Amino acid sequence: MEEVTVEMEAQTRQSVGPIIFKKSNCPVTLKFEDVVYKIKSKTGGFLKKSKSEEKIILKGVTGMVLPGEILAMLGPSGSGKTTLLTALGGRLAGHLEGNITYNGKPFSSTMKRNVGFVTQDDVLYPHLTVTETFVYTALLRLPNSLSKEEKMIITEALITQLGLSQCRDSIVGNPFMGGVSGGERKRVSIGQEVIINPSILLLDEPTSGLDSTTAQRIVSTLWELANGGRTIVMTIHQPSSRLFYMFHKVLLLSEGNPLYYGKGLNAMDYFSGIQFAPTVAMNPSDFLLDLANGVSTGDSREDQTSIKRTLVCAYKANLAQSVKAELELDVNFCEGTEDKNVKKWTTSWWEQFSVLLRRGLKERKHESFSGLKIVEILAVTVITGLLWWQSDISHLQDQVGLLYFYSEFWGYVPFFNAVFTFPQERMMLEKELS
Template identity: 75%
Template sequence: MQQEMTDLEVQTQTTQEDHSTILKKANNPVTLKFEDVVYKIKTKKGGILKKNSKSEEKTILKGITGMVLPGEMLAMLGPSGSGKTTLLTALGGRLGGRIGGSITYNGKPFSNIMKRNTGFVTQDDVLYPHLTVTETLVFTALLRLPNSLTEEEKVIHAESVITQLGLNKCKNSVIGGPLLRGVSGGERKRVSIGQEMLINPSLLFLDEPTSGLDSTTAQRIVATLWELANGGRTVVMTIHQPSSRLFYMFHKVLLLSEGNLLYIGKGAETMDYFAGIGYAPSVAMNPSDFLLDLSNGVSSDDSNEDQAVIKQTLISAFRTKLCDRLKAELHEIHRNVHEGLEDKQIARWTTTWWQQFSVLLRRGVKERKHESFSGLKIAQVLVVAFLSGLLWWQSDIAHLQEQMGLLFFYSGFWGFFPLLEAIFTFPQERMMLEKERSSGMYRLSSFFMARTVADLPMELVLPTIFVIITYWMAGLKATAGNFFETLFVLLISVLASQGLGLAIGALVMDQKSAAILGSVIMLSFTLASGYYVQHVPSFIAWIKYLSISQYTYKLLLGSQYKPSNTYPCATSTGICLVEEFPSVKLVGLGGKGISVVALAVMVIGYRLIAYVGLMRIGRTSK
């Protein structure tokens, strides 16, 4: 790995080397101290449907105490459910609810400026699959780095991080995902770490950074983190079962069992401590395996001692042998408070609203273009368009009912299609939104506007192509005015349906449930729009006033027919007024202005509802 890094450093330009030098040292070292940290949650016993269900309080963390100094790397060990991730999230300032005890950073509580100097890498690598490594880090740099740097300097900063983390060989490769081949798991993890390294954090948290990686890749990741800690940063991570090589790279080790602290201290002294209280492995073994056995209440000497007794013995030993000394060290250590870190007043956001919108729009277009203009979607629209054109081939006003059927099909197809597309937008983005907003990367409003605008090309181009094909094949009124009025009505209907989909997705945030709810709502609107049922009972007729399909269908009829138009009919004169046709008379050809206003209100109103629904996500970074 050292040879690989040497080769990469030789390739780095002089400007990049200057930025890389900055990254090697932490600007503001942070001493992290936590004392008697307690975290409780309320759980319901008996289930929701049972009458006697009671709320119980469960303690997740039970008085955790410790300290991590600048230049140290702390590894939290323990079995699943021991509270590792909860403690890490609490120390990172991202845990909601009531937290008992004290957590301080250079002697002060968590603050906005501390948040700016803290990096947090989640266990799952939440990255956009179609962006390259360079694009991912450059977009992050443009959003997270302050305006004191120019855009060119931010790009150079991102490139220097790529070099520092040994990502030059894959810098132009896409990240990839389940259905798209991209970089390796270790490279993905380094990209996630790189996103946090862009801000040159003084404090870095990582949740299971070696999860799912082979031992060699895991060692490279931990070696990189060791180098970052060696630069004066405070590094804290959770790790499940590291190899012995990794174990001895940790400056400090913290062992948890069911929310109880069993040990915190130097990694090299861990085995001696447990041997001193009567627990030593009977054979040579990986220290982390031995510690996990102990935290599960399993002794390695094949004794029949009860697991609960072993756990209680270890808890008592910690309290008598380590706890008092640890608290004394916490109180004696010098508070290395840096005025520039804690006391300086900073702006709430590092970039302006317009900068955030511009970067997010560019990123959204790059990522979404593969999905928005996929061959499958284009083929779907083209096939339906040509099939519709052939079925309604050159129909004329003599076949008024058939033309009305085509116009109703317009409203139905372009009601469901954009709705179902938009429903999946925010549920798919939830993890990314939570990650980026919890880091204070951008305003929710800038994300929402960029995300909405990025989808407009697909939402407007495909229905335009659809109308161009079907309108002339079906023989609708061949004038520019009628054509563009039909197109305008359909596009505003598409935007209203898309808004409804965004609102449902943002409120429900579950793809399957949102799709079912959206289908039921749109089907109700379609049934009440005045085509299938002409005599709707009064007690349910109110649905049509909420129906996108009803207003769209009414406007589409108005785009083709005027009250003075006639059609051939079986009367004495052989000619009847279109407005007297039973299906047309029920819907009416008047009130176009009201219908346009209703759809415009829906376009805006549904998006406002979607925005309010998204406000629940990432509340810590409003």
């Protein structure tokens, strides 16, 4: 297993290249202990009286991630991976119990600036190029202590380090419009969070929908980021075997219950020790997901339930105490700036307004001056001209009708264009406000 890890590390460094990411300014140790999350769901229909039922999403999850480590959270859909990741990023609202600390302190506005969060869906402007996306992000999020030239240098270095030099002038695109590839789009999303040099990087399914080679490049990039002293936590659904052995720690969840926490290299030995071993050679992540789904030897519902119950009991008996003992280890904390000395925004109101205005005009010019809009205006102009062609000027009612039509047309057309802009901007607004 150690030889496999050394080989994976060599492949990682070779694929990323000789350029090393800038080190984290303030390494952060992330601890979460007995995290429990509950929600209230309503049952019943329109005619029936609704009843409120409490559902437990996370059931006492514990772990710790040190600077320079990658924690991968595995589990089937609905196991609570994204919920836990959102809680670690300080974005989860509701009844959350447990203790989550960052260098021994609770989540604060200061720590919020040191956390990068990459969502599963890439929320990007499709008409902006890769370079423009990074430039506007740098102008918005980097502090005023850096000059514009320094921000441009950081942008250029980040494009090179992420391997996006070949597509720097290509538009980002979306599923309905051609642009960069899925892997390049994901690296752009990661780069938007890395540009502020975060101490903690949280990623939700960064390899979802990508082929194994592209997924390996993404994880290789994260490996290099971790080597710079960052704390990285990611959810991943079904990684390949070579990706699995690149993770420093693995957390396996099933219906909100932890089934395994520890080094990825020791996962197979642990489950073999509790009488759960694969009958044939297979991908470790596939085997772990089978166990999380309650699939081992039997296929009945009763067997699946009993297998999950056995694995939960085995975790509590064999790993729970050692995991909590790990949390007691002393680490070197990085004392950050106090909240009272930190400004609410890194840039001024006028700078934010000017950057957002320029970015909005750059993105919307393709809609305002699209061929369809031009044809629409010309067609309406021709039809209107034909309707009032050579009308007698003495007929005042005809002239009033023409003026009324012009005022209605040029009032409603821009109005509807503005109204339909808000749904498109909502996801980006929520992302940037968070």
